[in-house]
Amino acid sequence: MNNKIIIINGPNLNLLGEREQSQYGSITLDKLKENCQKKSKDLGLLIEFAQSNVEGELVNLIQDSRKNFDGMIINAAAFTHTSVAIRDALSIFKKPIIEIHMSNIYKREEFRHKSLISDIVTGGIFGLGDEGYILAIISMHKLLNNEDK
Numbered sequence: 001m002n003n004k005i006i007i008i009n010g011p012n013l014n015l016l017g018e019r020e021q022s023q024y025g026s027i028t029l030d031k032l033k034e035n036c037q038k039k040s041k042d043l044g045l046l047i048e049f050a051q052s053n054v055e056g057e058l059v060n061l062i063q064d065s066r067k068n069f070d071g072m073i074i075n076a077a078a079f080t081h082t083s084v085a086i087r088d089a090l091s092i093f094k095k096p097i098i099e100i101h102m103s104n105i106y107k108r109e110e111f112r113h114k115s116l117i118s119d120i121v122t123g124g125i126f127g128l129g130d131e132g133y134i135l136a137i138i139s140m141h142k143l144l145n146n147e148d149k
């Protein structure tokens, strides 16, 4: 059964609720996790929700995910714009990946306009705040179900 997904969050997302509320709203990472768990349960998906501030830990997590998960939703945060290592790890995953950003990275500073991962993921969502995670879970559910056919 294709129903196991991992949601990976990169640096500083542990401080949601405290950092730049104008970009990310007031939701905390714990509340976001709870919302994701609820939506996944409704759809019959099993999720793991992870966060790390450390690039190498994220690379390890992405590598290990290829054995244990059918799909991935990733907000690589600042590493989106800088990390070839995370891009390379994602390339090895070979299953659906949804890139997500809470803020609209194209409305922000120019260095955020470039994502090193957009051209290797299945699709992406940006600028829709925490709701983007819920939309990503719905899309992932559809992607995994279509793959069964």
Ligand code: DQA
Binding pocket: 011, 012, 013, 075, 076, 077, 078, 079, 080, 100, 101, 102, 103, 104, 105, 112
């Ligand atoms: C972010 C956007 C990134 O540019 C930033 O570094 C983040 C969060 C977002 O969710 O909008 O930490 O990925």
